[in-house]
Each structure stands twice: as structure tokens, then as C-alpha cells.
Amino acid sequence: MAKLPQTNAQVLLKSRPQGIPQAEHFEIVQTPMPVLESGQFLVRNEFLSVEPAMRGWVNAAANYSDPVPVGGVMRSFAAGVVVASRHHGYSEGDRVMGMLGWQAYAVSDGSTIRRKVLEDDLPLSLSLGVLGINGVTAYFALTEVGEPRPGDTVVVSTAAGSVGSAAGQIARLAGCRTVAITGGPEKMRMCLEDFGYDAAVDYKSAGFVDALVQACPRGVDVYYDNTSGAISDAVVRHINKGARIVICGTASVSNWEPWPAGPRVERHLLNKAARMQGFLVWDYEHRYEEAVSKLAGWVRNGSLQYREEILEGMAAAPDAIAGLYRGENFGKRVIRLQPQD
């Protein structure tokens, strides 16, 4: 067993934000290194995840999980290596990914572990991105809810994001025409060159709707929606008979309490015999390895591209979620812990 430091660096939720959590809502503290009890093991985190959903985890409104308590370690996925174990199922050197929190060391009894990371030939950080919740979400949401068929037109919003870029590429691998909705010239370029979309449209441009219609000459069969709001309203108007709208995220709407108003979709869904369906990746937890296996195969043979943005050191954590909402990131955002963290 490696020699452990005396203290553990942790990012705590200092106060509860209204809306997007900012740097000021967090504080980094040093706490005593935990002592393992029987049935526990200690993980040295190498990468901490940063994702939009974490905004919901710190807000008071009941969402699909209880909010992080003020004063508690910020909830997050993280990936690391087991450095000490009193658990028969985990050994020193095991690579694991799970809900380990924004901290350097995490004690687990196994219940917070999502999986052992077995892809030793691939970077550990991928278990937080394209081989993690992002990729697994894209895989099941697209294939199980979107049900793409060869020749379908599949439109993806936040198409350059870590979920969207995977969804678009999986749709292309399924034989679909893929259309990206993204913002700004650099993300347009990424969508077309890095992620292989057949077309890309810029929601920030004045001619967005015309460009969208032009990019979908045969209408829209699957809409993989990460945004909601005006972007989605435009796509929904152009769905085909029998279309599937996958609600995977609502990034463009900042507040859902009270529910904002928008155009009613009922008549349109009826006339098109179309469906709109929400997707929660937790419902597919029992099939996680099935998705990772597919995704890892595509990563290895080069047919699934990904992009990571690696922030260095725990000091980057407090502002990292706010940065996502400022749209400053390109690719899956992770924090790589440093020896001194």
C-alpha cells in the first residue's frame, strides 16, 4: 500500500445557489484522511467529472435525486485507482469509476462504484466521457428511444457536446443522415470535420430555421434534443410521420419553475403519430456494460471520435460548472487531479 497523505482535499458546497452554481458557492478544504472499516476501500481519484446536470444536483427543487447538502462534498462522478482495500471485491490497482465526489480520496463500500474500468488500453478519463455516462446516455437514448433506421434523418442539438457528438456519430454508424445544431464557427467545424455530421446549422445565425430546413430535405425522423426551447420548437415543426423526439436535456431553458410557456405540441404529435419521450440513463444501469463494450469498440477502430477538455488541479473545480454554462468548453470537461491535490 502506497503511503497516504494525512489529509484529503475536498470541494464542499458552501451555500445553495439559485440557478447556476458559481465559484463562490464552493470551498476547498482539507479534512483528515479517512480510516477504512471492514468492507471498505479507498480510491485515489485521478479525474473528476464536470457536467451540466450537476447544476440540478445542488438546487433545492426535487429533481430525480436529492440535492447535495450544504457543507457536503460536491457530488460527482470521478475515476481513480484503488489504493487500499478491506473489501473482498476490490484490490489495490483496480481502476474504478463511480459517484466518488469532488475530492482527492474517496471511501467506498462498493455502492458508489458504477463499474470497474476494464479498458486498460484506453485513457481512464474516457470512463467519465465517451465510455461513461455521456456515451452510454447517447447510445441508449438514441438506439432505444430514437430507434434510428437506415436512411433516417437524425437531428442533434448541442451536437458538438459530449453527449450530442456521440449520439450523432452513433446515428451515422446506424446509416442515418445526421444534422448538427450547434453554435459558432468552431463548433460547426468540429461537427463537420471531427464528428462527421452530414450537415451542421448554427442556431446563433439569423437564417437558422431556413438552414435547418435546407439541411433536412426529407424532414426529420429522429430529433435528439439536448436543448428544448426555441431551437427545439423549430425542429419539431419539421418532423416526419412517426418521428421520435428524444428528450435528453433542456440546456437552453434556464428555469423550469414555474414551467415556462411554449407552443403546444399535442396536435402536431397527433397529426404526425409522433412521440416525445424523456430519457434517464439510470433506467439502463443494468445494461451499462453492453453500451460501453460497443462504444469502446468504435473508439478503438476510430469510428467514434471524442473530445476532452482537461482542467488541471482541484482549484479549477469551483468555477467549472459555471464555465460549462458560459459555453466556454469544447469537449467533455474533466478535472485532472495533481499530486499536491
Add this chain to the structure above:
Amino acid sequence: MAKLPQTNAQVLLKSRPQGIPQAEHFEIVQTPMPVLESGQFLVRNEFLSVEPAMRGWVNAAANYSDPVPVGGVMRSFAAGVVVASRHHGYSEGDRVMGMLGWQAYAVSDGSTIRRKVLEDDLPLSLSLGVLGINGVTAYFALTEVGEPRPGDTVVVSTAAGSVGSAAGQIARLAGCRTVAITGGPEKMRMCLEDFGYDAAVDYKSAGFVDALVQACPRGVDVYYDNTSGAISDAVVRHINKGARIVICGTASVSNWEPWPAGPRVERHLLNKAARMQGFLVWDYEHRYEEAVSKLAGWVRNGSLQYREEILEGMAAAPDAIAGLYRGENFGKRVIRLQPQD
């Protein structure tokens, strides 16, 4: 072959309505009795159907069928008996149901016939109601889109209507708790006593939402929606995880052009991993007999109740659609043609 009259009574669309078609938009005319060509047969209609969807059939906006032309026979389902045939597949005496129009006699080459009515032990009018599009719609929309499971709570709007009452009863037969949304004391009574709902709530009462919540102590698993609008908004707020919202009609919203505003459902569908899906019975045309066979069995053994409202004579036709929208009917509205029609 029975002796045929010289003329055929027909209801023509006289002018195109904006909104709900009124009596003044139709006229009854006598036209020469058609002469059969080879491959054709003549149906003497006994019952003409009256249904809310006919409003859409006469309006100019492209819906899911072309509008009835001004001066054309009003499109409708009808049921009758073959009285002359030059078609090898149809013989005198065959009972048929199809898109035969609001007229006493209809020529067909078979393409307008939906089915031969083989349930000789049951009234022919049922082929326009509980054993017709209404029943078949309720059957497939509930079972294929709603996917009811034993113990589920199923809420039905326009629960006393010809589609809703069938949907509610089929849900009860599937082992569900069924909750009716309807308007006024007589329809409340029908829902509880005639159609066997476990609970009924009156959307016209001030305490509607509270009553709805009380009637669904375990939340809502399936919402069979015939109304849209404020009624549906109340139900949607109380759906359970994994709920299915079947969009079968939008009777409470009078105008969809432009799309009216309502509360955005995306976040809620996401949080609940729920779906909202439109249903068009035409998509199940190839499985029509499967549904009729089930429904007829339930009618025969008394487990599926229905209610008809029979208007006498073609003179009742012009005002019959408007009457539906005035809410004056109880049960599936049909027009029984008289000998002089």
C-alpha cells in the same frame, strides 16, 4: 335486386367553414341514381357516422387527409347493405362499413370499404362505434401506445365519449384502476355506473384538480388524452415515472393555427422518463379485424358497454357535427336513414 329509386339523396358541402361546420355549410340534394360499371357495387346506407374529426375534414388546413371539396358529398363513414353488384368480391346482402359518405346510396369499387361486417348477431350501427373506428382506436391507442399494466392508474379524458368509454373499459379489463374525466352530473353517472370507472372527476367543477389528485392516490401511469388544454395540463403534472401519455384527440382546443401556447412539457417528460405520443388509427388498418374480434367478444359477454345516440333521417345531418361540439350528445352519434331518404 331490389327496385331502386330514381334519385339518390346526398349531403353536400355547400361552403367551407372556418372552425366548426354548421348546418348552413351543408345542403341536401337529390342526384340521379348512379349506374354501376363493371367492378362496382351499390350500397344502401343504413347508418351515417357523425364524429368530431369531420370538422377537420372540411377545413382547408392540410391535416392528415385532403379536405372535402366544396360541392362534394360530405365524407363520412357509413354502414349499409350491398343492393346491387358488378364486383366479384361483393354480393347483394353483404353488410359493409366504409368511407361511403353522407348519402343514401354509395357506389364503391371496394377501395372505400373498410370491412365486411360479419357480426350478424350484433346491430349494424356498432360497426360505426364500439366495433368501428372508435372502438378500434381505443383498443390500439390504449394497448399499443398506453401499454397498461395490471395495477396501473389510467386516466381518460372525454371519458364518457365513444372512444373514451371504450378506452376506460379496456383499461379496466387489463387490470387497471380507471379514472374518468368528464363534464356534468349525467356523464359522471354514466362513467361510474355504465362504464365502470373506479372514479370520476368533473372538469367543470371548481375543485377539479383536487378531485383529480384524490382520485389518483398512486399517481398516473397512463393518460389517455382526448382533450389537450388545461384538463391535460393538470393530469400531466401528476404522472408517474415511466408514464405514457396517449394523444388521441384535442377536443378542448378549438384552434391550432397558430399553435396555442401552453406549459412546456420537456423537462417534466425528462424527469419522469415519460412519453407523449400521438395515435392515428390508420396506422393499424392492417390489424383492424384483430381489434374488432376482441371488442365484439367483450360486447357479447357484457364486459364492454357502449352508448349510441341515433338521429333519425338525413335531415338531421347538416347540424349533426355542430351538435357534437355543443356537447349535446350522449354516446356515439349516428344518423339512421329512413325509407324516404
